[in-house]
Amino acid sequence: MSGRLEELAAEFGMVERALGDPAALADSREYARLTRRHRELLPLVTLLREQEGLAADLRGARELLADPDMRELAEGEVQSIESRLDEISGELEVLLLPTDPDDSKNAILELRAGAGGAEAGLFVMDLLRMYTRYADSAGLKVNVLDANESDLGGASKVVAEITGEFAYRAFKWERGVHRVQRVPATESQGRIHTSTVTVAVLPEVEPGEFHLDLGEVRFDVFRSQGAGGQGVNTTDSAVRAVYRPGTPDEIIVVCQDGRSQIKNKEKAIQVLTTRLAEKERAEREAKERSDRAAQVGTGDRSEKIRTYNYPQNRVTDHRLEGEHKNHPLDSVIEGNLGGVVAALARDEKERQLIAMSTETGGTQHGAA
Structure with a gap:
């Protein structure tokens, strides 16, 4: 481990020197890359410096x-x-685990009403409010790009952009099926209904990462409907982008913010x-059938990841176990997702450590 730590500490020094180079400042993409890498390495270097100082104190x-x-x-x-x-040794071991290269990117958040009709649409807006408050607490910004709102105050679909440092890392755990159990306001007999909302979180593509042939895209212009509860735009400024229209590959994106x-x-x-x-x-990783594809890259929305049980004031994350599985609903729905996200991050790190120790043990056994 010490050799790898020395390499990363040396890289940090090179990144710091490069950030002071006027050439880097002149190249916005390179400067953004260096700044991102500096943020990624800073926690590790901070621990190394603390470790060095404590080693000197220990000798004294x-x-x-x-x-x-x-x-x-x-x-x-002593x-x-x-x-x-x-x-510190344990913390450094965790920091050396493989990281998701998309963590530092902005994110596209998509919420879609599933089973449950109007109640599912209302829960879409509940989740949007929850995510907006969570983003605020994390120093991130939510910008609604498109929303198909209903007269009842719900929405069948919401598309938003999350911007800020490590936006994707903050939201990537949310992708999947969210189930809500509660008595709808329109339910006269007090019966509990179950509804679902699917959540997709995509790392926003940075310039140069992916080429889009605009010749395969049709653009339509129409009057905005006031997405996200904003004032209705009276000019024909909303844009619909249709990729490969009329084919099985067709994808429609609307932006009217x-x-x-x-x-x-x-x-x-x-x-x-x-x-x-x-x-x-997703297609590439599905072929590889790797663990990372299953956990991060496939965008599979078929699995129920979380249940919001209003009668019992409980949120259950089905990816966790034991005491970390359940959380108070009234707190979570107000945007206090930090505890859930931290538990999911710890769980992934633990799985990585177990996998790494298993691989190391197997290698050593084979060498013996």
Whole structure:
């Protein structure tokens, strides 16, 4: 592990020097790449520096053990430093695990009403509010690009862009089927209904990552309907992008958020490119049948990942076990998703550690 840590520390130094180079500042894409890599490496380098300082402190504390007057104090300090060094070792081991290269990207969030009719549409808007509050607490921004709203206050579909540092990492755990169990406001006999909403979270494609042939896209312009509860736009600025219209590959993207037709067209192209890139990646990873494909890349929405049980004020994440599985619904629905996300992240790291130790053990056994 020490060799890999030295390599990453050296890379951090090179990245810092490159960020100070005027040539990097002149190249926006390169500067963005360097800045992103600097953020990724900073937690690891911070721990390494703390480890180095504590190692020096430990040497000094151990020297004091020979002094009878200082021995008791030194023993306590040695124990405290050694305990923290053990923690740092574990934290560094986790930071060395493979990371998702898409974590630092912006994200496209899609919510679609499933089973349950009008109640499912209402839950779409409940989830949108929950995600907006969660994003606010994480320093991220939610921008609704398109929404098919109903007269009852729900929506059959919402498409939004999440922007900010590590937006995709904050939201990627949300993809899948969300089930809600509650008594609808329109239910006169107090019966509990079960409805579902599918959530897709796609890492936004960055410039140069994926080529979209605009010759395969038809653009339609129409009057905005005021997506996301915003004021109705009275100009024909909404844009519909149709990829390969009339074919089995057809994909339709609508953007009616901006007041500018040009801005809406640019955003529609961005969302369409992201969907196509995700589709290509999903197909590639499905063929590989890797664990990462199952956990991250396939966009499979058939699995129920979470249940929101209103009568019992409980949210159950079905990917977790034990005490981390259940959370108070009234808190989660207000956007306090941090505890759930942290538990899911820990679970993935633990699985990676187990897989890594298994692979290492198998390699050593084979070598023996």
